[in-house]
Each structure stands twice: as C-alpha cells, then as structure tokens.
Amino acid sequence: MLTMEHIYRIRHLRKFEGKSLRKIAEITGHDFSTVKRYVDKEDFNLPMPIKQKREGKLSPYRDIVLKWLTDDKNAPHKQQHTAKRIHDRLEELYPNEFDAHERSVRKFVAKLRKELVMVTDGFLPLEHPPGEAQVDFGEARFIENGITYDGNYLNISYPHSNGGYMQLFKSQNQECLLEGMKAIFEHVGGVPIAIWFDNMSTAVKKVKEYGKRDLTNGFIRFMMHYGFQSNFCNPNSGNEKGSVEAKVGYHRRNLLVPVPEFKSLKEFNKELLEKCDKDMNRMHYKGHGLIKDLFEEDIIEFFKLPDAPFEVYLHQFAKADNYGKAKFDGRLYSTSPNMAGQQVMFKVGAYDIDVLDYNSKLIVTHSRLYGEEKESMIWVPYLELMSKRPTALKYTGLFNQLPTTIKEYMNQCNYVSKKQALKLFTKMTANTNIDSAIAAFEESIKCGTSDVDSIWATYCRLTTGPLPELEICLSETVPKLEKYTPDITVYDKLMVAGGLNQ
Template sequence: MLTMEQVYRIRNMKKFEGKSLRKISQITGHDFETVKKYVHKEDFNQAIRPKQRRQGKLSPYRSIVTRWLINDKQAPHKQQHTAKRVYDRLKELYGDEFDASERSVRKFVAGIRKELQMNSEGFLPLEHPPGEAQADFGEARFIENGITYDGYYFNISYPHSNGGHMQLFKSANQECLLEGMKAIFEHIGGVPTAIWFDNMSTAVRKVKEYGERDLTKGFLRFMMHYGFRSNFCNPNSGHEKGSVENKVGYHRRNMLVPVPEFKDLKEYNKELLLKCDQDMNRMHYKGYGMIKDLFEEDRQEFFKLPKVPFEVYLHEFAKADNYGKVKFDGRIYSTSPGMAGQQVIVKAGAYDIEILDEDCNHIIKHKRLYGEEKESMNWIPYLELMSKRPTALKYTGLYNQLPQILKEFLDKSDYEGKKRTLRMFTKMAEAASFDTAIEAFEEGIRLGVSDTDSIWAIYCRLTTGTLPEPEVLLPDTVPELKKYTPDIKIYDQLIVPGGLQV
C-alpha cells in the first residue's frame, strides 16, 4: 500500500505535469495498475483505524515551540528564547505531563531553528491568475446562545477578483480549518486551483530545506480529495499572501462589528456566506470592475466538486470511566451507563462530538466543547436506566450529579411516583431539551404542585404555549346538527348613501 506522499506525487504528476500513466509508472517504479488506481481515485475520506499511532515524545510540542521561536524574530536578541528557557516554559505549562530531558529539548530546538532560517534575498512579486485563493485565520469574539467565546474566523480570499468568504469557529484546530474550506467550496460550487497558506501547524507538520513541507495526514487527505494545489509561505513572510492578510482585517471590520450574537454557530455561518456574496456587489479597489463579475472569472477556473463529500473529523480511542464518561481534548463527555469501563471511539468534528462503540455503532452525540466549557452531560440514557430501577437510584454515584430540583422532587415521591417522574422527565428531555424539562419542574414547584400530571401540563405550556386539547367523543344519542351558514347579503339592503338606514 502506498503512502499518502506517494499517492500525492502520482496525482500531481498526472494533474499538474500532464504525464501519462505509463510514464508515471516508469518514473516512480510503481505498477501501472497501481498508478491508474490512484489517479482515478475520487474518495479520500479517512476510514477509522482500530489502532492508535504513537508520536515522538516532543512531537506534540512542535507547534507551540515553533510559534515561540517565530515570535522571537520581533524581540531584541537578548530577549529571545534559549533552549533552556524553552525547556523551563514547557515544564511550567505542562507539569508532570512533560517528561523530556533538557538535552533532548536542546536538540529539538536546534532542529526547529534550522528549519526557520530566514531567507534574506528580498521579496519576489507574486502573481495570482483567476481561480487561485489564499487562506488564513483571524481572532474574533462572538456570543452564541448567551455564552461569550474568544474564537477565530477562517478567511479565504481570491486575489484576482478581491472577493472573499469567511466562517466563524470556536477554535483554529484542523477540524475547523477543513470544515471552513469544505463549507466555502460547497457554497461557491467549486474548488480553487491553488491555495496559499502560512505554515499553520494544522496543515504543516515540518518545514524542510528548499521550501519543502511535510504535511499533516488530515490536510493531505483533504487536499487530494478536492484536488487543489497548496502553496506555503516562507516563515515570517506574511507579505506572500497579502490578499488574505488584508481580507482578515476587512472581514473583522465589516462582518464582526459589533460583536455578533446569535443562537447557533452553524446556522450563523450560513448567513455569513450570503453576506460575503452580497459584499461582492462593489467596485474592485483598483477599478478593474465589479468584484462579483471578476469573481465569475475565478469561478470559471475552479475545479469541480468531488462526487463524494469529505467528512471532516478527528478520531481517538478512549476508555469510559465507571459512570460511562470519556475525556477528549481536556473535556468530559457522557456516553451511557452500559459503556462504563469500555473502550469507545470519539469522532470529533468542528461543531459536534459523536461517540461510537468499538464496532463503530453510534452511541450519542454532543455539541463540541470549547473555551471555559468542561463537561457535556446527556442524561437520556442514564434516566432510562434509572426509571427501571428507582429504588437503587439514591445509592448510585449518578444520583448526586442530578440537578437539585429533580432530586428534591424524587425524594418526595413513592416507588411508582419515582418511575413516573423519571419516565416523564426522559420524555420531556428527548422531545425538547434537558433544560426545558428542568424549567417545567422548577415552575411546578414554584406554583406548589407535586403531581406529574400538573408538571406535564406546565411543560406543554412552556413548549407550545397552550395545553393539548384531547379529542372529545360524543355518544351516538347526540343528534347530528345540520350546518347553518348565515346569509349576510340581507344587510346590504340597509346601506344607503351617507350611512346605515335606521
């Protein structure tokens, strides 16, 4: 089986160099049928593998150390990081989790410094024909459903037309990068022929000599799936993608002021794409014409979308604790009581987290947590189990984690009442939300009711505004009344000039 890099080379030689399949086979030494298979392959979605791959001890810290050393270029020489200072900062940040030696850090830092050696030969003017694009992230604050996030916005600009699109996210991780590109590709109905990036760690694993890059597997897979060519700026060379640098500022000033506030980020991102379309109804800053018309020239050069959409996700294996909860990215997500102590698969996208069992069967789905959010608890699977065994409820570890209002209500209920309450609460939470079910109980207790029928009536009022009207069945002895339609034409005879006849 060929590596991603080998597959990429084969496809690049065919698509961008125009070589025949037989010529590619001769150059690479791969079998003709193998070359043909990968040239015609359309779907590069990742299949979840049953085994994790271990990284080198210092690999997880490459991106943060690289960022420190790049930022040193703007600091006085005596205030730049030494290898010892890098070692000390990593120890301070990660504590016992960081167990590399100072000697290995010195070698690690020396290697990164060699990669980041600046090219002092001056700037080269760059030209961008129709169909090319540039991409970058900017930082932005926004409010979703009353919660404030210090997040990021992904920007794509088209230098030829000066058009652009953006997407708002709670992180700048690889899932957000790829989800942003995918959403924009699908919105514009095509794929830019080449996209310029900086050396973001979500795309570039290693900067090598002579401008070569080792790309992350996820980014490489995405790039091959959509068929675009990627170009990367030299370190500390933002001028090489000046179009998107300007677009980052333009989008912030025109799309993110005042601080945007909305209910759902995914839906808001759809609105942002439409706003970016409308923004193209203006003149190009150099007077070349309307941006929307120039963008049509870009669109004519775009590659077609692949037949199979790319599914953006990162997956990890995790073991559920005694309560059926798993930890991912420093945050806790519930699964179900039946998964306690078992291995599960965490499938993480930009917006959501899906948890699967070992056979890749769906267990539950959560909104992905970011910022100060630490735990997502979906009580439905737990409440279903507890409703079958209400007597044991108070002796489980989960009882203490239930909302106080629900615990108080259950404490006052008998055996059958506990079963009815838990079944009803589960039904409410499934139909509306956990918070709505809690609100119904809080409102009931405030009004002094304690029976489940009254609580259900309050829930119906909260969710529909009115109580459900049961169908009334009349007995056969009630006679059927004929329908009567009044004739209002007789009132026309009373109308005379100047008013009604009296």
C-alpha cells in the same frame, strides 16, 4: 501500500503535467494498474479506524511553542526562549495536564527550530490569474450562548477579483481549517485550482531544504479529494500572500465589529457566507469593476466539486473511567454508564465530537470543548440508570442543574414516586430533549398537579401544541335555530325599582 506523498505525485503528474498513465508508471516505478487506480480515485475520505492511533506526548503543545519561537525573532537575543523556559511555561499554563520531562522538551524545541528557516531575500512580484486563492487565519473574540471565546477566523481571498469569504471558529486546528475551506467551497460551488498557504502546522509537518515540505496526511487527503494544487510561502514572507493578509484585517473591521454575539456558531457561519456574498457588490480597489463580476471570472476557472463530500474529522481511541467518562485533548466527555472501563472512539470535528462504541455505533454527540471548558456532561444516557437508583439523584450533577421547583418536588417525593418521576423524565427526554422534560414538570407543578399521569399529559400538550379545531358538519335533518339575543334591560329596571323602594 503507497504513502500519501506517492499518491499525490501520481495525481500531480497526471492532472497538472498531463503525463500518460504509462509514462507515470515509468517515472514512478509503480505498476500501471496501481497508477490507474489512484488517478481514477475520487473519494479520499478516511476509512473507519480499527486500532488506536498514538500521538507524541508534546504534540498538543506544538502550536503554542511554535508561536513562542516565531515571536522570538522580534525579541532581543537574551530575551528569547530557552528550552528550559518553554518547559517551565508549559508547566505553568497546563498544571494538571503537562507532565513531560525537560529532556523531551529540549528535543521537541530543537526539532521545531529547524523548521523556522529565516529567509532574507527581496520580494518578488507575483501574478495571480483567475481561479487562484489564498488562505490564512486571524484572531477574534466572540460570544456564543453567553460564553466569551478568543477564537480564530479562516479567511479565503481570491486575489484576481479581490473577493473573499470567512468562517469563525474556536481554534485553528486542522479540523477548523478543513471545515472552513469545505464550507466555502460548497457555498461558492467550486474549488480553486491553486491555493496559497503559510507554513501552518495543521498542513505542514516539516519545512525542508529548497522549498520542499512534508505535509500532514489529513491535509494531503483533503487536497487530493478536492483536486487543488497547494503552494506554500517561504517562512516570514507574508508578502507572498498579501491579498489574504489584507482580507484578514478587512473582515475583522467589517464583519466582527462590534464583538459578535449569537446562539449557534454553525448558524452564524452561514450568515457570514451570505454577508460575504453581499460584500462583493462594491468596486475593486483598483477600479477594475465590481468584485462580484470579477469573481465570476474566478468561478469559471474553478474545479467542480467532487460527488462525495469530504468528512472532516479525526479519530482517537480512549478508555472510559468508572463513571463512563473519557478524555480527549485534556478534556472530559461523558459517554454512557455501560461503557465504564471500556474503550470508546472519539470522532472529532471542528464543532462536535461523536463518541462511538467498539462497534462504531454512536453513543452520544457533544459540542467540542475549547478554551477554559474542561468537561461536557450529557445526562441522557445516565437517566435510565438514575431511574433505577432514585436515592442517588441528589448527589449527581444533574440535580444541581435542575430548577429549584423540580428540586423541591423531588425532595418531597417518597422512594416509589421519585422512581416513577425519574422514569417519566427519562421517557420524555428520550422522546424530545431534556429541556422539554423540565418544562413539562415545571408547568405541572405550577398548576398544582404532581402525579405522573398529569405531568405526562402536560408534556404531550406542550410538545404537540394545541389540538386543531374540528369542523362539525350537521345533517339536513337537524333543525336550524334562529339566533336569539336576550334583552337584559328588564333587569336594569328591577335594580332601579329595588333602589327606590329602599
């Protein structure tokens, strides 16, 4: 089976150098049929995995260590990180997760330092024809559902037109990079023919001599799926992607001030795309015309979108504990009580995490945890078990999350009525969601009804809405009644008369 690098070379020779299939077979040494198969291949989505993929113990800390080493270039030599200092800082930052030995950290740091090659040559003026783009991340704070995140925003700049788009995320991992690019490609309706990147670890595994790079498999699959050509800047050469460097600041000042606050990050990102559309209704900074008109010249050169959308996710296997909880990226996610002690698979995207069983069947979907968030608990799969063990309710995290009125109601119930109430709660949650179940219980308790039939009736009313008013058509045999308006002034006379008699 060919590696991603071999497949990429075959497609590059065909698409960008115009070589014939037989010439490619001669150059690469692969069979003609093999060359043809990968030239014709359009879908580079990753197939469902069948076994666990293991990663190095230190790989989750790669980005932060790389940042420390990069920042060291601006610090005095005696104030730069040693491998021991990096080991100690990781222990301080991740006291409950980090358990690597100092010797392992030394090897890890030595490997990263080899990638940080200093380049001191002068700048070269670069031409940017229509259809090319540049990509980079910026840092930004935002508030989602009352929680503050220090996240990142992906920027794509089109140097020819000075157009640009952005997407906001809670991190700058590979899933965020690819999800942001995919969303922008689909919004614009095309793919840049060439895209410039810096040496971000989500795309580049290793920077080698003479400008060569080892790319991550996920990035290679994404690049081949959409057909663009990638170019990577020399280390410490931000001038080579100056357009997007400027766009990072522009987007922050104009779209992220004041600190944005919203309910859903996904929905906010859709709004950002529309705001970027409107932002193109202004003059190019060199006075070449409106940006939106120049951007049409970019679009003409874009590749068309592939028929199959790319699925942005990574997969990882984990074993659930006795409570049915499994760990990904140092954070706990609930699954289902019947998965206790069994292997599950995380299907991880930029926004969400699907938890699948051994048959790749969906168990539950979580919002992906970032920042200080350590555990996500979705109680729906646990409710059925809880309804069979009602006495355990008050010892669960769900009980603590319930409104006071429902807690008091449950505490007053005997064993049988509590069991019935929990079964009803489970049924309502499965039909709609846990919020509507809570609302039905609260409304019923407020109205003074606590039996399960009344609570179910309240739930049906709240979830289905008011009943429609029926128009009754009477037959012609029914006599028509004249409108009668009573005269109540006679009662006023009686009241006056009664008052006079007194």
